[in-house]
Amino acid sequence: xxxxxxxxxITQPRRARKPWTWERVYPIxxxxxxxxxxxxxVYGFIVWTGVVSFTKWNTLVPDLSWNGFANYRAIFQxxxxxxxxxxxxxxxxxxxxxxxxxxxxxxxxxxxxxRLEGLFRSLFIFPMAIAFIVTGVVWQWLLNPSTGVNxxxxxxxxxxxxxxxxxxxxxxxxPWGHIKFGLPLALLAxxxxxxxxxxxxxxxxxxxxxxxxxxxxxxxxAVDGANAWTTFWRVILPxxxxxxxxxxxxxxxxxxxxxxxxxxxxxxxxxxxxDMPSMDMFQTxxxxxxxxxxxxxxxxxxxxLAIFIVPYLTYSLRGEKP
Amino acid sequence: xxxxxxxxxxxxxxxxxxAAGYLMPVYVALITxxxxxxxxxxxxxxxxxxxxxLSSWGQAFERLSPGxxxxxxxxIPATIIVAIIGACNGYALSKWRxxxxxxxxxxxxxxxxxxxxxxxxxxxxxxxxIGLYNSVPGLVxxxxxxxxxxxxxxxxxxxxxxxxxLLEAGRIDGNGYWGLFRSIILPLSxxxxxxxxxxxxxxxxxxxxxxxxxxxxxxxxxxxxLQNLSGSQIVQWNVQMAGAIMAALPTLIVYIFLGKYFxxxxxxxxxxx
Numbered sequence: 001x002x003x004x005x006x007x008x009x010i011t012q013p014r015r016a017r018k019p020w021t022w023e024r025v026y027p028i029x030x031x032x033x034x035x036x037x038x039x040x041x042v043y044g045f046i047v048w049t050g051v052v053s054f055t056k057w058n059t060l061v062p063d064l065s066w067n068g069f070a071n072y073r074a075i076f077q078x079x080x081x082x083x084x085x086x087x088x089x090x091x092x093x094x095x096x097x098x099x100x101x102x103x104x105x106x107x108x109x110x111x112x113x114x115r116l117e118g119l120f121r122s123l124f125i126f127p128m129a130i131a132f133i134v135t136g137v138v139w140q141w142l143l144n145p146s147t148g149v150n151x152x153x154x155x156x157x158x159x160x161x162x163x164x165x166x167x168x169x170x171x172x173x174x175p176w177g178h179i180k181f182g183l184p185l186a187l188l189a190x191x192x193x194x195x196x197x198x199x200x201x202x203x204x205x206x207x208x209x210x211x212x213x214x215x216x217x218x219x220x221x222a223v224d225g226a227n228a229w230t231t232f233w234r235v236i237l238p239x240x241x242x243x244x245x246x247x248x249x250x251x252x253x254x255x256x257x258x259x260x261x262x263x264x265x266x267x268x269x270x271x272x273x274x275d276m277p278s279m280d281m282f283q284t285x286x287x288x289x290x291x292x293x294x295x296x297x298x299x300x301x302x303x304x305l306a307i308f309i310v311p312y313l314t315y316s317l318r319g320e321k322p
Numbered sequence: 323x324x325x326x327x328x329x330x331x332x333x334x335x336x337x338x339x340x341a342a343g344y345l346m347p348v349y350v351a352l353i354t355x356x357x358x359x360x361x362x363x364x365x366x367x368x369x370x371x372x373x374x375x376l377s378s379w380g381q382a383f384e385r386l387s388p389g390x391x392x393x394x395x396x397x398i399p400a401t402i403i404v405a406i407i408g409a410c411n412g413y414a415l416s417k418w419r420x421x422x423x424x425x426x427x428x429x430x431x432x433x434x435x436x437x438x439x440x441x442x443x444x445x446x447x448x449x450x451x452i453g454l455y456n457s458v459p460g461l462v463x464x465x466x467x468x469x470x471x472x473x474x475x476x477x478x479x480x481x482x483x484x485x486x487x488l489l490e491a492g493r494i495d496g497n498g499y500w501g502l503f504r505s506i507i508l509p510l511s512x513x514x515x516x517x518x519x520x521x522x523x524x525x526x527x528x529x530x531x532x533x534x535x536x537x538x539x540x541x542x543x544x545x546x547x548l549q550n551l552s553g554s555q556i557v558q559w560n561v562q563m564a565g566a567i568m569a570a571l572p573t574l575i576v577y578i579f580l581g582k583y584f585x586x587x588x589x590x591x592x593x594x595x
Contacts, residue, residue: 026499027414027423034411034430034474037467042433045441052443109337122581123341129577129584131528133545134570137552138347141354141559147364148350196344204585205592250592257437260530264549278531281439286535291443298439309435316593317428 046302053295060289071296079178081297083272084280086176088304090183091191091276092255098195099251100244103202108232110203111210121207125200132197136264139193140165165189165266168273184273186266194261198254202247209243210236249312256305277301355379355564362560378558382551382565388540389547390568395458396543397526400465404473405518409511411470412477413503417489427478431593434471438531449536456537464536465526472525473518476590480514481507513583520580521587524573544569 056067075081106124110117127135142148143164150161167185174181213236259278262268268275268283277297285294350367358375415427445464446455454460484507492506533543542550548569552562577584 023418023499024420027418027420030410030414031426034407034470035426038430038433038470041441041445041467042436043429045444046436048444049440049442106340109333109340112333114333114337120337120341122578123344125581125585125588126574126577127344128588129524129573130570131530131545131573133528133530133549134566135347137548137562137566138351140552141367141563142347142350144364147367151365151367196347200344201588204588208589246592253435259439260545263530263534264552278437278439281442282531282535285443294439295443298437298442301437302440305435305437309432313428313431313435313593317424317431 049295050299052292053299055292057292057295058290062291067292071292072300075293075296075300077178080268080272080275080280081277082177082179084275084277084297086179086181087184087187087272087274088256088276091187091194091258092252094183094187094191095194095198095255096248096251098191099199099202100247102195102199103204103247104206104240106199106203107206107210108236110207121203124203127197128200130197132260133264135193135197136261136266139189139196140265143189143192162188165269165274168270170273184269186269186273190258190262190265190274193265194255194258197261198251202251205243205247205250206240209240213239245312249308252308253305256301351563351567354560355382355567357560359558359560362558378560378564379568381561382568385551385557385561386544386547386565386568389542389544392458392537392541393527393544393572396461396465397523400462400469400526401519401522403462403466404469404522405515407466407470408473408477408518409508409515410503411474412479412481412514413507415474415478416481417484417486417502417507418499427474430474431471433468434475434591438468442531442535445532446535456541458541461532461536461543464532465522465529468532469522469525472587472591473522475593476518476521476587477511477514479590480511480517484510516580516583517587517590520576520584521591523576524584524587527573 052064053071054067054069056063056065056070058071110121110124114120144150145161145163145166150164153161163185165186169185170180170182171185172182217235217239218231257278258276259282262274262276262279266274268279277300281294281297281301284290284297288294353370354362354367355378356374356376357371358373358377361369361371411430415423449455449460449464454463488506489502492502497505527543528545529543530545530549533546534549537543537546548565551557551565
């Protein structure tokens with residue numbers, strides 16, 4: 001839906017009449033400090049980081065001489081960064097899928113006109129109010145292989161207990177560049193903690209989507225004799241397509257920025273099985289003093305995010321009335 | 323009829339199982355934090371403490387209190403400033419559109435989705451050169467700037483819902499740009515202020531990357547202090563759990579009392595909602 005020209009003239013008739021007044025300048029003056037701040041601290045700094053990523057500044061002393069794509073070549077050939085990309089891929093896919101499914105499932109349950117709805121809803125969302133650092137500290141103990149969840153699994157009679165985040169196994173472990181491609185099992189522990197924290201977000205979004213579907217549509221489908229399962233797939237789910245796009249993009253966005261949780265829970269892990277680009281950038285830059293390589297990693301992170309966010313923002317705002 | 327009752331029973335059972343799962347980490351953290359050192363044992367994690375011992379809370383507080391104070395000094399001013407600027411921006415972008423205002427809005431919004439790593443090196447250098455590295459005012463400034471997009475978004479979307487007729491009526495009474503804002507828009511803005519207040523406070527309180535990069539020990543916010551506490555090998559995990567609960571408590575209390583507004587902030591952050 002493009003802007004309707006007719007509506008534009010309805011909402012903005014004043015401008016045509018009044019040639020110049022302070023009132024036309026005020027909105028821009030109001031916004032000016034923010035525009036400057038964002039122009040400098042977001043766009044200016046991104047350009048600056050971009051420039052740094054093409055320099056030889058890989059020691060404590062800034063050296064801004066041109067280095068071409070050497071830093072990008074270096075990180076893409078680096079065992080650690082290759083591991084990061086693999087980890088980010090598997091983490092994102094599993095985290096997004098599981099959070100989405102659990103979020104949708106819980107939203108449907110909560111939407112069944114249940115008692116104590118507010119209580120259940122609050123319980124599923126409260127981890128969102130907690131810091132990733134707190135989550136990391138607590139789950140680090142819960143998924144510590146010698147205690148926590150494993151005590152319960154042991155009591156249930158399991159003999160082969162999972163090693164959680166200390167596991168260095170990669171499944172299926174296909175040689176790829178310098179690394180083995182596959183799912184590092186250690187990531188499952190981080191995914192569990194992340195899903196605990198974020199699935200409530202998916203639930204909240206899906207619930208608001210479900211509430212927007214008129215009741216008579218839900219009831220009509222039920223009366224038609226379609227059983228609940230078919231109703232859900234044929235009638236309800238297609239209505240939630242837009243919500244699903246939002247859920248997926250927002251979860252991808254969170255996943256790509258994952259930093260605190262890893263920092264508090266596992267660190268980069270043995271052989272970087274739980275490392276992420278965010279962590280790599282932080283340590284490469286501020287502990288290793290390889291500023292230019294750190295900058296290159298952050299530019300790759302930015303590009304990966306922009307692939308999802310820019311079309312989403314364009315699409316979200318385009319449908320709005322002017 | 324009976325099938326329906328069975329269904330309902332299963333529904334509540336599943337809900338309770340999930341609720342228990344979500345609460346499980348809280349339960350473990352709480353009982354562990356109340357245990358005396360002698361009962362802190364990997365094999366007995368799930369056992370309730372035989373007596374309630376608050377010494378780990380005392381130790382955690384000793385380690386975290388400077389961080390808690392810093393985080394308060396940081397989160398409260400940052401939240402207030404960002405809310406005020408956000409309200410003004412939202413008003414300008416919703417009620418006084420000008421050519422290019424929507425494009426401008428989109429460029430502003432992108433600022434909240436960037437990975438902050440991609441601005442971290444220049445940010446560190448700039449903060450250092452203007453003397454704000456390792457200071458609370460420096461962190462306040464950073465949080466205000468990077469909080470602007472979401473604050474602007476929340477207020478703009480809130481103000482879009484206020485009918486233009488109200489402003490027209492106010493205009494007939496002789497109000498100009500700021501007069502309309504003060505006499506008509508602001509009195510209606512309380513819910514939006516609550517939403518952004520809760521959201522921003524939670525975000526700033528929980529933030530880690532800027533805090534870890536831009537501060538060193540005596541000035542570190544609580545999340546960095548907690549991370550240092552849990553990273554230390556000599557600290558017992560009952561103390562770590564007490565610290566974790568302590569650091570989570572302020573945002574959790576806000577959530578318990580004003581959860582509805584927190585969820586609104588949550589939904590607003592996804593742009594479409």
